[in-house]
Structures are given as C-alpha cells and as structure tokens.
Amino acid sequence: MTQTLSYTFMITASPEQALKHRRVLALIEALKRAGHCPAQAFFFGQGVQIGLPWATELATEWQQASADSELSLTLCSASYERYALDHCAAPWQIGGLGVLMEAGFSTDRVIHVI
Numbered sequence: 001m002t003q004t005l006s007y008t009f010m011i012t013a014s015p016e017q018a019l020k021h022r023r024v025l026a027l028i029e030a031l032k033r034a035g036h037c038p039a040q041a042f043f044f045g046q047g048v049q050i051g052l053p054w055a056t057e058l059a060t061e062w063q064q065a066s067a068d069s070e071l072s073l074t075l076c077s078a079s080y081e082r083y084a085l086d087h088c089a090a091p092w093q094i095g096g097l098g099v100l101m102e103a104g105f106s107t108d109r110v111i112h113v114i
Contacts, residue, residue, distance in 0.1 A: 014046035015055035040103040
C-alpha cells in the first residue's frame with residue numbers, strides 16, 4: 001500500500017531560470033499522478049519576481065498547476081516589497097515566513113528549489 005504524501009515547495013529561483021520552474025511544475029504533475037498532494041508553493045527572494053509583467057507566461061503555468069490541484073501560491077511579503085511588486089491577483093496570495101513555517105509543519109516534505 002502506497003502512502004499519500006503532501007508537499008511544500010520553496011521557490012527561490014528567479015523566473016529567468018524558467019527551466020527550474022518547469023522542472024518543479026513537471027514534478028508537481030508527476031506527484032499528482034502518483035496520488036500525492038502538492039499543497040503549497042512559497043516564492044521567496046528572487047522567486048517572487050514571478051509576479052512581474054515579464055514573467056507572465058511562467059506565472060500562467062503556475063496558475064494552471066494551482067487550478068489543477070489544491071496548490072496554494074504564496075509570494076513572500078518581504079520579498080514582494082523588496083521587488084516593489086504592485087498587485088497580487090488570485091490565485092496568488094501574499095504571506096510572511098510564518099506561512100512557509102506552517103506549511104513545513106503541516107506537510108510531509110519540503111522541497112527547496114534554488
């Protein structure tokens with residue numbers, strides 16, 4: 001019998017490193033097909049640049065992954081301010097490191113994407 005695991009992803013890779021993002025998106029899809037639960041994607045540091053206009057295509061891919069599962073997409077509030085992002089529309093949400101800590105405690109695995 002296979003155990004269902006839940007996952008949190010901490011994304012610090014800039015959207016300029018699109019290959020890293022797409023690898024994580026492929027992993028999320030594979031985990032879902034295997035019956036696991038990708039629960040949280042937390043974008044920190046350069047990762048919050050996913051919210052900038054030039055990252056629209058990649059952001060759309062993350063939004064589709066969120067729509068296809070119960071994956072929450074959270075932008076770190078401190079990084080959000082640092083990069084002077086001006087809006088945050090659903091399914092994106094802004095949260096502090098407490099969100100990441102809570103996700104780490106409530107899910108089975110945390111994967112850091114540098």
